[in-house]
Amino acid sequence: MCAKPPASISHRPDNLAAAFGQYLQDQQGLAAATIERYRAVAWLFLDGRFGGGEVDLRTLCAVDAIDFIQRQAKRMRPPALKCVVNALRSFLRYLQYCGESAPKLVAAAPSVATWATTPPLPRAISPEHAQLAIDSCDRRTSLGLRDRAVLLLLARLGLRAHEIIAFTLDDCDWDSGCLHVHGKGRHERLLPMPADVGEAITAYLSRGRPRSEDRHLFLRSLAPIRGFKPGSDAIGSIVRYALRRAKVDAPHSGSHQFRHALAVRMLERGASLVEIGDVLGHRSPQTTSLYARVDISSLRSLAPPWPGDAR
Structure with missing residues (x-):
């Protein structure tokens, strides 16, 4: 109702x-x-x-x-x-x-003209800079173990910040090697857990995660020890501190640049837009279609021959 x-x-x-x-x-x-x-x-x-x-x-x-x-x-x-x-x-x-x-x-609410014929290309962090940010985490500390696991989830699976915040211990299916992701609009999906992601989460759970009755996978490092607040910028803060430690001048300071980088990398390796949308949890093909403009060589193959071409 x-x-x-x-x-x-x-x-x-x-x-x-x-x-x-x-x-x-x-x-x-x-x-x-x-x-x-x-x-x-x-x-x-x-x-x-x-x-x-x-x-x-x-x-x-x-x-x-x-x-x-x-x-x-x-x-x-x-x-x-x-x-x-x-x-x-x-x-x-x-x-x-x-x-x-x-x-x-x-219908009375007016539309806003942005004077752009096409949406802007998503800003993606380079693979080299992403790895530098991941490597900047100190695996000798509980904070470093947590942040490394978070950054790997961003880089390998392209998860949204709120999806990482929502993870609980029960969302890790170790038997099947999958993660249960709670996406936008209560849309849920299963994603395979890459080996390095699984190893990072295991290291955090065994050596870094504080004792707590809170079932969220990732917990705050300071009291009160509990999961991150939904809607907070906790994941964005982890990204910013990692980029600062790694001395990386990234195109953007937020977590979404890892998501865009994964989409571009998948496209360059031959993945279809449908496959990319499934991984990123896009509910509309139009959202994923923005990445088509990144791969110019693939787009050229779709162009019809010029009239009168001698080929």
Whole structure:
């Protein structure tokens, strides 16, 4: 069921935004960080329209959505503004789903022009720099053992940060040599565990993981000893510290560059886009198709011959 607002027409912005966030969690299965961003946009929209007072949803109209986006456009770059538009549309669809607004209100949120004919190529870390980051971890310490296992999961399997945070001890199937990955939108998949990844996880479990009743695979190194908080930047911090130790000037400081590097490497070795999408957990082929532009030689083979070519 929809986490529907109370039956009365008047609401408070914080209560309405909270109900929206609960709906995203229960019905959409979005990541915690995405839910928080969308909830914040919904609150900002309502607070700006009604000044923090009671909300009368019957008075919302297309101009309200347009004015809100125009105000945000003055302080945001197009990529960030597109995220705000997506969040606002999601909130307006939620109101429509709950019978609190007309369908035409969803279409009122304007599109954001980025003036790019094609999406930008993903920024990938080079194999050499990735290995330097992995080798920078001190295997004589529990922290180094943990961070090395995390970096190998990023480099060998291209996992998302939240997927690594969500790992539990039960997700390691040692008999079959597989990992049970909890992806976006509650999408789950099984991936084979590479030998070096398995060895790194085993080393962490036997010599580095603190004693704890928490079943998460990777734990904080400082008290309170527990798994990383969902939606936190813990994996990103591990990557940044490793790059700094290795003195690597990478194209990006986040964990996704390892994911992009794996996709490029698989493509260069002859993997199909479908195979790459299966490993990365893409739910749409369109997402994986971005990597096709990386392999120029393969794309040339798809081009038809020029009219009149003597071949």
